[in-house]
Amino acid sequence: MTTTRHKLFTPGPTPIPEQVMHLMNESIIHHRGHEFSRIFSRVSQDLKYLFQTEYDVLTLTTSGTGGMEAVVANLLCRSDRVLTVNAGKFGARWADICRAYGVDFIEIEKQWGHAVHPDEIVDYLKQYPKIKAVFLTHNETSTGVTIDLKSISEAIHANSDALVVVDCISAIGGIPLKMDAWNLDVVITASQKGLMLPPGLAFVALNDRGWKAAAKSDLPKFYLSLKAARDSLKKDSTPFTPATTIIRGLEAALSMIKEKTLERLWFEHQVFGDAVRAAIRALGLSLLSRQPSNALTAVIVPEQLSCKAIISGLEQNFGIIVSGGQGHLKDKIFRIGHIGFYDISDIIGIISALEIVLKSSGWQFEIGAGICSAQQILQQLSVRKQS
Amino acid sequence: MTTTRHKLFTPGPTPIPEQVMHLMNESIIHHRGHEFSRIFSRVSQDLKYLFQTEYDVLTLTTSGTGGMEAVVANLLCRSDRVLTVNAGKFGARWADICRAYGVDFIEIEKQWGHAVHPDEIVDYLKQYPKIKAVFLTHNETSTGVTIDLKSISEAIHANSDALVVVDCISAIGGIPLKMDAWNLDVVITASQKGLMLPPGLAFVALNDRGWKAAAKSDLPKFYLSLKAARDSLKKDSTPFTPATTIIRGLEAALSMIKEKTLERLWFEHQVFGDAVRAAIRALGLSLLSRQPSNALTAVIVPEQLSCKAIISGLEQNFGIIVSGGQGHLKDKIFRIGHIGFYDISDIIGIISALEIVLKSSGWQFEIGAGICSAQQILQQLSVRKQS
Numbered sequence: 001m002t003t004t005r006h007k008l009f010t011p012g013p014t015p016i017p018e019q020v021m022h023l024m025n026e027s028i029i030h031h032r033g034h035e036f037s038r039i040f041s042r043v044s045q046d047l048k049y050l051f052q053t054e055y056d057v058l059t060l061t062t063s064g065t066g067g068m069e070a071v072v073a074n075l076l077c078r079s080d081r082v083l084t085v086n087a088g089k090f091g092a093r094w095a096d097i098c099r100a101y102g103v104d105f106i107e108i109e110k111q112w113g114h115a116v117h118p119d120e121i122v123d124y125l126k127q128y129p130k131i132k133a134v135f136l137t138h139n140e141t142s143t144g145v146t147i148d149l150k151s152i153s154e155a156i157h158a159n160s161d162a163l164v165v166v167d168c169i170s171a172i173g174g175i176p177l178k179m180d181a182w183n184l185d186v187v188i189t190a191s192q193k194g195l196m197l198p199p200g201l202a203f204v205a206l207n208d209r210g211w212k213a214a215a216k217s218d219l220p221k222f223y224l225s226l227k228a229a230r231d232s233l234k235k236d237s238t239p240f241t242p243a244t245t246i247i248r249g250l251e252a253a254l255s256m257i258k259e260k261t262l263e264r265l266w267f268e269h270q271v272f273g274d275a276v277r278a279a280i281r282a283l284g285l286s287l288l289s290r291q292p293s294n295a296l297t298a299v300i301v302p303e304q305l306s307c308k309a310i311i312s313g314l315e316q317n318f319g320i321i322v323s324g325g326q327g328h329l330k331d332k333i334f335r336i337g338h339i340g341f342y343d344i345s346d347i348i349g350i351i352s353a354l355e356i357v358l359k360s361s362g363w364q365f366e367i368g369a370g371i372c373s374a375q376q377i378l379q380q381l382s383v384r385k386q387s
Numbered sequence: 388m389t390t391t392r393h394k395l396f397t398p399g400p401t402p403i404p405e406q407v408m409h410l411m412n413e414s415i416i417h418h419r420g421h422e423f424s425r426i427f428s429r430v431s432q433d434l435k436y437l438f439q440t441e442y443d444v445l446t447l448t449t450s451g452t453g454g455m456e457a458v459v460a461n462l463l464c465r466s467d468r469v470l471t472v473n474a475g476k477f478g479a480r481w482a483d484i485c486r487a488y489g490v491d492f493i494e495i496e497k498q499w500g501h502a503v504h505p506d507e508i509v510d511y512l513k514q515y516p517k518i519k520a521v522f523l524t525h526n527e528t529s530t531g532v533t534i535d536l537k538s539i540s541e542a543i544h545a546n547s548d549a550l551v552v553v554d555c556i557s558a559i560g561g562i563p564l565k566m567d568a569w570n571l572d573v574v575i576t577a578s579q580k581g582l583m584l585p586p587g588l589a590f591v592a593l594n595d596r597g598w599k600a601a602a603k604s605d606l607p608k609f610y611l612s613l614k615a616a617r618d619s620l621k622k623d624s625t626p627f628t629p630a631t632t633i634i635r636g637l638e639a640a641l642s643m644i645k646e647k648t649l650e651r652l653w654f655e656h657q658v659f660g661d662a663v664r665a666a667i668r669a670l671g672l673s674l675l676s677r678q679p680s681n682a683l684t685a686v687i688v689p690e691q692l693s694c695k696a697i698i699s700g701l702e703q704n705f706g707i708i709v710s711g712g713q714g715h716l717k718d719k720i721f722r723i724g725h726i727g728f729y730d731i732s733d734i735i736g737i738i739s740a741l742e743i744v745l746k747s748s749g750w751q752f753e754i755g756a757g758i759c760s761a762q763q764i765l766q767q768l769s770v771r772k773q774s
Contacts, residue, residue: 013416014415031586066448069610199630200448222456243450246630321420
C-alpha cells in the first residue's frame with residue numbers, strides 16, 4: 001500500500017475515466033437479456049462512428065491480438081500470399097500469425113523507428129502481383145511511429161487488387177482514421193488504449209470486399225469466427241458469452257467520445273504529442289521515431305544515462321508508470337503513452353516529473369526547459385476553444 | 388431505472404461479490420509491471436487449488452468457448468479421431484469445434500436431460516480403438532445434468548490410451564472436481580460461474596500426458612497457443628495483453644474460495660441443489676435432469692403454464708432473472724442457476740418468488756409447500772457448521 005497515486009502513461013492499458021468505472025461496477029447483467037441487447041445495439045452503432053464506417057463493427061472477447069488473428073483466419077485461404085510490414089514488434093506479429101496458419105507472406109523489413117513509404121509497398125506489389133492482402137500497423141506501439149495510412153491505402157488500391165488490412169489498436173480515438181473515406185478494407189482495434197477501457201475486447205470491421213474474401217476463406221476458426229459474430233449482431237447479440245462488464249464500460253466511453261467529437265480528440269492528441277516532443281527536444285534528448293506518433297513518444301536514452309533508472313525514478317518518486325523498449329530496444333528507449341484519457345495537467349505533469357528525474361540522474365539542461373517548450377504548444381488548446 | 392434490485396439466478400454470469408468488485412475498481416495497472424506479476428503469480432498458484440492439481444493452470448483472455456477451442460487446437464493433429472458426447476448444447480460444442488478444425492470425431496448422442504454412462508463410453512472406445520481423446524462436459528448447462536466424472540475417467544483410462552478432456556466451465560467451485568486424483572488429462576473452466584467474476588477469462592490445465600500430445604499438435608493457433616501461455620507463466624506473465632481488471636478480481640475471488648474451502652463450497656452447493664429440487668417437486672413440477680446438477684436446476688414447464696410468463700413474472704415482480712431453455716428446449720424449461728455467490732436468503736427467496744408467480748398463473752399447490760420442503764434440507768447447513 002502506498003499513498004502515492006499511481007498513474008499509467010503506458011501506451012495501453014491507459015487510465016479509465018470514473019464514469020466508465022461506475023458503469024462497469026453496476027450489478028452484473030445477463031448477456032441474453034433485453035438490457036444487454038439494448039446496450040450492445042447502441043455500442044455497435046457508436047463503434048461505427050469511432051471507425052468512421054457504415055459497415056458492421058464486430059466485438060470479440062479477446063485482447064487485440066485475438067482480433068488480428070481473427071482477421072487472418074477469416075480473410076485468407078491456405079493458398080494465399082500476403083504482404084506484411086515489420087517496422088516494430090506489432091508489425092512483425094502479422095507475419096507471426098500468418099506463419100502459425102501456414103499462410104505464405106512477404107515481409108517488408110524496416111529499421112525500427114522508420115515508417116514504410118507508399119512507394120515501397122507499391123514496388124513489392126508490382127514484384128509480387130498475386131498478393132491477396134497488405135497487413136499494416138497504423139501506429140507502431142513499439143517505436144512510436146504512425147504511418148501515412150491514407151496515402152498508403154490510395155497507393156495500394158491504385159496499383160493492385162490487394163485488400164488493405166490495418167491494425168489500429170494503438171491509434172483509434174487519438175489519431176485520425178476514416179475507414180470508409182480512406183477505403184480501408186479491414187480495420188482492427190482493441191479496448192485498452194484510445195477507448196479508455198480495461199483490456200479484454202477487440203473490434204473488427206470488414207467492408208464488402210473484406211466480406212467477399214471472408215466468404216472464400218478455408219482456414220479454421222470457431223471462437224474467432226467473424227461470420228458467427230455478424231450473424232449474432234443482427235440479433236443484437238454475440239455468439240459466445242461476451243465480457244459484459246467491459247461492454248457496459250464501452251457504452252460510457254463511446255458516449256464520451258461522441259460528446260467530445262473525434263475531431264476534437266484528434267486535435268487534442270496532436271497538441272499533446274507536439275508538446276511532449278517539443279519538451280523532449282528542449283531537454284536535449286532525441287526521439288526514436290522519424291514519423292512520430294501522437295499516441296506515444298519513444299525517447300532514446302543517451303549512453304550516459306540508465307533507462308532503468310529513469311523508469312524506476314518516475315515510478316518511485318511520482319507514481320508515474322512509463323514503458324521501456326521492446327525487443328532489441330530494451331534498455332535503449334522509454335515510451336510515454338499519451339493516447340486516451342489525458343488532460344493538460346497529465347501532460348505538463350509527466351514532463352515536470354521527467355525533468356526532475358533527469359536532473360537527479362546528472363543530465364545537463366536548464367530546469368524548466370521542457371515544461372516551457374510544452375507550454376508554448378499547449379496554448380493552442382485554448383486558442384481553438386475560444387474561436 | 389427501477390427501484391427493484393435485479394439479481395441473476397442464471398447459470399452464468401452469476402452475482403459478483405462486493406470485495407471482488409472493489410478490487411476490479413482500483414486504478415488500472417500495467418500488465419508488464421511488478422504489481423501485475425505478483426498478482427498473476429498468486430492467482431496462478433491459487434488456481435491449482437481450485438483445479439486440485441499440481442500442473443500449471445493457464446489463463447486466457449477469452450470466454451469459456453475460447454478455452455475449449457484452445458484445447459482442440461493445441462492437443463490434436465489433423466489426422467486424429469476423437470470421441471465427443473452430445474447430451475446438450477455445450478457437449479455438442481466440442482463436435483462443432485472439431486468440425487471447424489477438420490478433426491474427425493465420433494459423437495455419442497444422448498437425449499437431453501440424460502447423462503452418459505461410463506460403459507457407453509467404453510463401448511465406443513472398444514469399437515473405435517484409435518480414439519485420441521474423449522471430450523466431456525462435467526456439468527451440462529443447457530440441461531442441468533452432472534456426469535459421474537470420476538467413474539468415467541477411471542473407465543476410460545482402464546480401457547484405452549485416450550486422453551480425458553473435460554469442460555468444467557459451469558461446475559468448478561460448486562461441484563467436486565479433483566483433476567490429479569481423478570486422472571483428468573485436460574480441464575477447462577471460465578470466470579463467470581463458480582468463480583464469481585465477470586465473463587472474459589478462460590482457464591486451462593494439462594497434465595504431462597496432455598502436454599505430450601500438445602507437443603505433436605499440428606493445428607494452427609497463435610492467440611490461443613497454450614505453449615506460449617506456459618512459457619510466459621514461467622515469468623509470471625502472459626504472451627498477450629490480459630484482461631487485467633478481471634484478473635485483479637480473480638485474486639479476491641480465489642482468496643474467498645480458499646478461506647471457505649472447496650469442501651465447504653461443495654457441501655453448500657449440494658445442500659442448495661437438494662433444497663431447490665425438493666421445492667420444485669413439492670410444487671408439483673418435474674426436473675428435466677435424470678442426474679441433476681448442483682450448479683443449476685432445469686424445471687419442466689407443464690403444458691397448462693407459459694414458460695415466458697413464469698420467467699417474465701419473476702423479473703417484473705421480483706427483479707429475479709432466470710434462464711429459459713436452449714435449442715429444442717426453448718419455451719419448455721426454465722433454468723435456475725445456483726452456482727456461485729449465493730446464500731440461504733437467495734435460495735429461499737427464489738423459491739418464495741417462484742411460488743407466488745406460479746400461484747398467480749393458476750398453478751395448483753399449497754402456498755408455502757416449496758419453501759417448507761427447502762427449509763427441511765437447508766437445516767443441514769447449521770448442523771454441519773456446529774459439528
